[in-house]
Amino acid sequence: MQLLLPVVGLSLSGLAYATSSSAKASATTTGYLSTSSGTLQIPDGTSCACKQLAHSLPKSVLLPGSTNYTTETVDKLWDIRADLSPACVFVPNTAAEVSEAIKIIGSCGAQFAVRGGGHMNYPGANNIDAGVLIGLTNLDTITVKNDSVEVGPGLNWYQVYSALEPYGRGCIGGRMKTIGVPGLSLIGGFHYFNNKHGYAMDNVLSYDIVIGNGTLITVNKTSHSDLFWALKGGANNYGIVTKFELQTYSVPNISTTIQVFNETNIPYFLDAVCEAAKLNDDDPIAAGMIATVTYNATTKVAQGSVLGVQEGVSIPPSQFANFTKIPAVERINNVTTLKPWADTLDSPKQMMRVQFSHRTMKPDSAVLYSIYQAWKAAVDEIADVQGLYPTFVTNVISATSVRPAKTNGVGNVWGLEEEPLVIFQLSTGWDLAQDDLRVEAWSRQLVEHLHGINKNLGIASEFIYMGDAGEWQDPYAGFPAENVARMREVRSAYDPEGVFSILSWGGFKLGL
Numbered sequence: 001m002q003l004l005l006p007v008v009g010l011s012l013s014g015l016a017y018a019t020s021s022s023a024k025a026s027a028t029t030t031g032y033l034s035t036s037s038g039t040l041q042i043p044d045g046t047s048c049a050c051k052q053l054a055h056s057l058p059k060s061v062l063l064p065g066s067t068n069y070t071t072e073t074v075d076k077l078w079d080i081r082a083d084l085s086p087a088c089v090f091v092p093n094t095a096a097e098v099s100e101a102i103k104i105i106g107s108c109g110a111q112f113a114v115r116g117g118g119h120m121n122y123p124g125a126n127n128i129d130a131g132v133l134i135g136l137t138n139l140d141t142i143t144v145k146n147d148s149v150e151v152g153p154g155l156n157w158y159q160v161y162s163a164l165e166p167y168g169r170g171c172i173g174g175r176m177k178t179i180g181v182p183g184l185s186l187i188g189g190f191h192y193f194n195n196k197h198g199y200a201m202d203n204v205l206s207y208d209i210v211i212g213n214g215t216l217i218t219v220n221k222t223s224h225s226d227l228f229w230a231l232k233g234g235a236n237n238y239g240i241v242t243k244f245e246l247q248t249y250s251v252p253n254i255s256t257t258i259q260v261f262n263e264t265n266i267p268y269f270l271d272a273v274c275e276a277a278k279l280n281d282d283d284p285i286a287a288g289m290i291a292t293v294t295y296n297a298t299t300k301v302a303q304g305s306v307l308g309v310q311e312g313v314s315i316p317p318s319q320f321a322n323f324t325k326i327p328a329v330e331r332i333n334n335v336t337t338l339k340p341w342a343d344t345l346d347s348p349k350q351m352m353r354v355q356f357s358h359r360t361m362k363p364d365s366a367v368l369y370s371i372y373q374a375w376k377a378a379v380d381e382i383a384d385v386q387g388l389y390p391t392f393v394t395n396v397i398s399a400t401s402v403r404p405a406k407t408n409g410v411g412n413v414w415g416l417e418e419e420p421l422v423i424f425q426l427s428t429g430w431d432l433a434q435d436d437l438r439v440e441a442w443s444r445q446l447v448e449h450l451h452g453i454n455k456n457l458g459i460a461s462e463f464i465y466m467g468d469a470g471e472w473q474d475p476y477a478g479f480p481a482e483n484v485a486r487m488r489e490v491r492s493a494y495d496p497e498g499v500f501s502i503l504s505w506g507g508f509k510l511g512l
């Protein structure tokens, strides 16, 4: 398995990867914090919160200099750019401790950040300099029920699939092993089975959430239904979720396919991606994929790859027939289960500095191919960037993936119509901090240029997915205006003081 997959942009198990030097912060109680990148001044609000947290809940507070502090502020983050130095880290052991911490943080007026699986890949989204970091590591309980599973936000998707495996059940979560449950569930959630069951957010039955005044509430279809809706795509604007209850489905087996294509066949590969987006069966077979192109600017070799998963045991999986008919460099079909499949798809933390950016379009394979070509030519222009790791990723949104939100009586904040869309994403890795601004400028300019062409062609969509976005992109601008207005009303009702807007300012925030 390991030998054939240097093609997937997001590294698979067994691939060697560089470990970064840890951010070395030295302990302080003086109001200053020395880090590898300089001296940080600790604001009064932060000092107040760290002192009170250490007084009330000493076992749950980590200070700079301890091993576990480095684990929480560096090792658990995917993007090396996101390594920062909080004044203290609060690692709650119960939802009641989250509640107490939010009361302290709010009364002190301390800035803070919240981290689940640590995969949102930009600085500030899940970590903070000189503020309080809340690391959800220890909220890791999982309870399997007949048709659902209750999951703590300290867990990743592999842990969830592992717990469901003995029951022959699965759920709509991440496609790779170590993506966190909370971030993915709160921003949307692309999974292999979206085409049948909608997105991860559509499959959350209940949330336990600590809101801005520190109150823990249970939110579901009948209790706080306005917040229930807003949490379906509303990200980290409303509070800290301490438990998710997720719908599960019978998934005793999956039929998988791994296919790798050489450059000659990339047009056909991208055409098959567009055809998959357009599928619109009344009773779809659950099937979906990770479809990427990698390009090595040194060797000039480009390769397309699809990692496809379909429910059931039919082999080869029927929903990937348009890929299967293309001549492949490698092709492996297998019948397995979700757990071992996810086990092979790791995305190691601290692998590299990474910039995401993307745009969305109607499926037009000729245009998508020209976008790929423009990307490849643009990669050549930055070929000298040390450690360059460029990947062109596609994600499909089919009409049937949108349908559950249209019919379940709840909906979600995306408000998409039942029409096929394709996301083209640039995932660009590199080694050195000195190249941060250069790679960001490159990625931003390229993706906006390509989107401009699509607008002229009349095939652009303004939809932006938080999980694939660059930090400058505004997902809310792509949601229906009435949904954004409603999200703001819900925010006013549940967090009138702006604890989760002003004090916790990182990540994709609704804004004023």
Ligand SMILES: Cc1cc2nc3c(=O)[nH]c(=O)nc-3n(C[C@H](O)[C@H](O)[C@H](O)COP(=O)(O)OP(=O)(O)OC[C@H]3O[C@@H](n4cnc5c(N)ncnc54)[C@H](O)[C@@H]3O)c2cc1C
Residues within 6 Å of the ligand: 010, 078, 113, 114, 115, 116, 117, 118, 119, 120, 121, 125, 126, 136, 153, 173, 174, 175, 176, 178, 179, 180, 181, 182, 183, 184, 186, 187, 188, 189, 190, 191, 235, 236, 239, 240, 241, 242, 347, 466, 467, 468, 506, 507, 508
């Ligand atoms: C390698 C890789 C593969 C990916 N694959 C997929 C995929 O298959 N499908 C997909 O949809 N997306 C995918 N993504 C995107 C991914 O869903 C997002 O990065 C998501 O935010 C990750 O969740 P997390 O818990 O790991 O992240 P974190 O960085 O911990 O959290 C993300 C955001 O949510 C907030 N947050 C975390 N926990 C809570 C909580 N309990 N309550 C309130 N707010 C909270 C954080 O403050 C942060 O702003 C992938 C990303 C990477 C880097």
Ligand SMILES: *[C@@H]1O[C@H](CO)[C@@H](O)[C@H](O)[C@H]1NC(C)=O
Residues within 6 Å of the ligand: 059, 068
């Ligand atoms: C540090 O982390 C380890 C491993 O998770 C844990 O066993 C230990 O209790 C932690 N120590 C503190 C002080 O939190």
Ligand SMILES: *[C@@H]1O[C@H](CO)[C@@H](O)[C@H](O)[C@H]1NC(C)=O
Residues within 6 Å of the ligand: 146
């Ligand atoms: C769960 O399944 C078990 C075994 O099939 C059954 O006995 C039990 O009644 C079910 N519980 C609920 C709440 O449906």
Ligand SMILES: *[C@@H]1O[C@H](CO)[C@@H](O)[C@H](O)[C@H]1NC(C)=O
Residues within 6 Å of the ligand: 206, 218, 219, 220, 221, 222, 223
């Ligand atoms: C919603 O949560 C409330 C409060 O916990 C509970 O009483 C109610 O039964 C739940 N409703 C549903 C539909 O689960």
Ligand SMILES: *[C@@H]1O[C@H](CO)[C@@H](O)[C@H](O)[C@H]1NC(C)=O
Residues within 6 Å of the ligand: 168, 252, 253, 313, 335, 336
């Ligand atoms: C499907 O899963 C069941 C239950 O896990 C297992 O017993 C069976 O062998 C699997 N079938 C195939 C074809 O792998």
Ligand SMILES: *[C@@H]1O[C@H](CO)[C@@H](O)[C@H](O)[C@H]1NC(C)=O
Residues within 6 Å of the ligand: 262, 263, 264, 265, 327, 328
């Ligand atoms: C790709 O493979 C096809 C057939 O398998 C072959 O004809 C073609 O020359 C190959 N292209 C490249 C760039 O290797």
Ligand SMILES: *[C@@H]1O[C@H](CO)[C@@H](O)[C@H](O)[C@H]1NC(C)=O
Residues within 6 Å of the ligand: 275, 276, 279, 318, 319, 320, 321, 322
């Ligand atoms: C395969 O492509 C054809 C068009 O060439 C399309 O009609 C069909 O729906 C596609 N099938 C799948 C499973 O993507």
Ligand SMILES: *[C@@H]1O[C@H](CO)[C@@H](O)[C@H](O)[C@H]1NC(C)=O
Residues within 6 Å of the ligand: 001, 332, 334, 335, 336, 337, 340
């Ligand atoms: C196929 O699936 C089986 C069962 O999960 C697994 O043991 C085996 O390693 C898989 N083979 C490949 C080539 O992935």
Ligand SMILES: *[C@@H]1O[C@H](CO)[C@@H](O)[C@H](O)[C@H]1NC(C)=O
Residues within 6 Å of the ligand: 296, 297, 298, 299, 388, 389, 390
């Ligand atoms: C590109 O190829 C070179 C030479 O084989 C190799 O050293 C480098 O790691 C490759 N880059 C990527 C991103 O795979």
Ligand SMILES: *[C@@H]1O[C@H](CO)[C@@H](O)[C@H](O)[C@H]1NC(C)=O
Residues within 6 Å of the ligand: 211, 213, 215, 493, 494, 495
């Ligand atoms: C906390 O906020 C909620 C929502 O605004 C409100 O209903 C509740 O009364 C508040 N609780 C306290 C203790 O202020």
